[in-house]
Amino acid sequence: MKKFFGGRFIENEILRKEGIYHPIKLEYYTIINKENYKNNKLRYGLEIVKTEYYPNSINVERREVEGITNDENTIKSILNILKENRVTPVAIKDVIQEIFTKNLQIAKN
Numbered sequence: 001m002k003k004f005f006g007g008r009f010i011e012n013e014i015l016r017k018e019g020i021y022h023p024i025k026l027e028y029y030t031i032i033n034k035e036n037y038k039n040n041k042l043r044y045g046l047e048i049v050k051t052e053y054y055p056n057s058i059n060v061e062r063r064e065v066e067g068i069t070n071d072e073n074t075i076k077s078i079l080n081i082l083k084e085n086r087v088t089p090v091a092i093k094d095v096i097q098e099i100f101t102k103n104l105q106i107a108k109n
Contacts, residue, residue: 003031009025025053028047045064063090
């Protein structure tokens with residue numbers, strides 16, 4: 001099961017500094033592993049969807065990372081970090097690894 005967590009457009013001034021002149025939207029989702037749902041042992045993962053709005057087309061890129069944690073508050077905290085830092089699908093695995101490797105504080109909601 002997939003549940004929308006939040007989204008944001010990347011600000012124009014940030015895009016322009018990178019030489020990008022089209023809007024980009026990022027969406028963040030919680031993924032709940034259905035296989036363990038019957039055993040009351042849920043595993044939470046996430047998905048990031050990046051949508052680029054070109055003048056004549058739309059490009060969508062997405063990446064999922066499943067089974068990150070058993071704790072819903074932890075996945076919400078991770079998603080909040082990703083959203084606030086505008087993490088894109090291409091960087092998701094490296095950023096999650098860094099969060100856990102460096103033992104960054106994941107605040108409980």
